Each structure stands twice: as C-alpha cells, then as structure tokens.
C-alpha cells in the first residue's frame with residue numbers, strides 16, 4: 001500500500017530537492033551550511049533566562065487542567081521547570097533513550113525541505129534566540145520558548161514522536177505531488193493547534209496553543225471557536241490563519257488514532273484528488289463534520305486581533 005511517506009528515500013544525507021518544487025524563498029545566513037544548523041547553541045545571559053522563567057511561570061498558571069496529560073508529563077520528565085533556557089545537549093541526551101529524538105539549534109524559520117529532512121532523522125530544529133521584553137506577548141517568528149516549551153515535551157510520547165518522524169518523511173512525498181500546502185494544514189491543525197479528548201474533557205497538545213496564555217484558555221474553553229473531530233481529508237482542505245486565534249480546532253481521540261489516520265493511509269490517492277487550493281474557510285462547518293462544539297465565532301465577528309474583542 002502507498003502510505004503517507006515513501007519508504008525508498010534515503011534520509012541519511014539531505015536529498016536533492018526536485019527543481020520544480022516551490023517552497024518559500026528564504027535567504028540562508030552565511031554562517032550556516034545546507035543543513036541550516038547553528039554551529040553551537042546561543043549562550044544565554046541572566047536577562048534571557050529571566051524572560052524564559054517569566055514565560056514559563058505565565059504558562060503554568062493556565063496549563064494545568066487545559067494541557068494534554070502527555071505534555072505535562074513531558075515537561076516533568078525533561079525537568080523543564082528547573083529554570084533558565086534549557087541546553088539542547090541535555091534535552092537531547094534525555095530524549096534519546098525515550099524516543100530517539102534530539103533538539104538542534106537553527107537561526108530562524110528554515111526551508112520546508114530541510115525541516116522535513118531533520119524530522120525524518122528525529123532531529124527537532126529549535127530557534128537559537130529568545131524573544132525580548134518588548135515582544136514578550138507575541139512574536140510571529142518561533143523562538144526557543146515556543147519551540148522548546150511548546151514542542152519538545154510532546155516528543156517524550158512514543159506515538160507522537162513517531163508521528164513527527166513520519167510527518168518529516170511525508171513532507172518529501174508531498175513535495176513530489178506539489179501538495180505542501182495541504183500537508184501544512186495538517187501540521188497546523190495537529191502539531192501547532194491540536195486538541196485531544198481525555199477522560200475529563202478536551203485538552204490541548206498543539207505547541208501554538210501551549211506556548212501562549214490567551215490561546216490556551218480560548219482553544220479549550222471559549223464559546224467562539226468550533227471544535228470538530230479530526231478528519232484528515234477535511235483538514236487538508238481547510239484554510240488557516242497564522243496571526244490570530246483559530247476559528248476552528250480539530251480534536252483527536254488519541255495519539256494512536258492520529259497516527260492511524262495519517263501514517264497508515266493512502267496519501268498518494270488523496271494527493272491526486274486534492275485541489276491545489278483550500279476548499280473550506282477556516283470557520284466553516286460542513287456536512288461530514290463530527291462536531292464537538294459549534295462555535296459562536298463571536299471573537300472573529302467582533303473583529304479579532306487588534307479590535308479589542310474579548311477572546312470569549
């Protein structure tokens with residue numbers, strides 16, 4: 001069966017990217033090579049560590065009861081509360097026996113094909129900088145707090161860790177079909193903004209939710225957003241916003257279910273049938289949806305970010 005990722009590709013070295021694949025044009029800084037890896041992690045000073053500690057403390061006020069059990073367990077297992085920006089070498093040494101992952105520093109957002117290649121080698125690229133006091137509440141470029149606090153704890157979960165690894169390989173396959181946009185929507189609605197059903201209610205496992213105080217409450221509890229059970233075909237046809245709270249979140253039953261729905265399905269067939277652009281608006285509810293909560297969209301209707309609308 002053709003599955004999410006082609007298995008015959010060798011990922012031990014960065015594969016050649018086909019010339020006809022379009023990815024965002026990013027200018028590579030001179031001090032990094034083709035792998036976009038920094039020669040060393042930044043040495044952070046006391047002010048940087050204080051920013052990390054304040055961000056950490058702010059999240060811990062809202063995450064208990066709202067973050068997925070796997071995430072909270074991961075925070076503990078990696079001892080992320082010990083204070084200061086964590087050293088990637090220590091995180092990698094601790095992750096290795098758990099799931100085989102490591103954390104590597106990159107200067108900025110890196111090109112898709114390089115990002116996928118690192119994931120396919122169980123390396124998680126994380127920003128080599130931290131936000132400032134001026135950009136404490138919101139930065140668009142993912143920094144070390146978003147990347148390490150938001151993403152890395154989930155890599156302690158074996159099934160989720162395998163999903164991320166398969167996703168990397170899937171990226172290379174999607175490029176061959178020119179379906180990066182569709183696969184990007186899947187990443188967005190799972191890895192960044194995913195929710196999971198737990199025995200005592202819906203919790204967040206997406207890093208975009210977990211690394212910000214407003215969205216952690218909004219995604220799980222607010223009346224505005226739709227919450228819909230994840231359906232991979234549907235998600236890959238759905239547009240998304242990158243600069244505001246999400247109008248819709250997708251909910252998984254378990255990480256095993258996420259793995260089954262994605263890794264074990266015939267993506268080649270799906271890619272052949274997908275239109276090149278998105279079919280559904282990010283606030284739409286459609287016939288096939290298994291709806292958990294029909295959102296009022298009040299926040300969006302009142303103007304969203306910058307309008308002063310309350311995230312209710």
Ligand SMILES: [Fe+2]
Nearest residue numbers: 142192207208
């Ligand atoms: Fe992220």
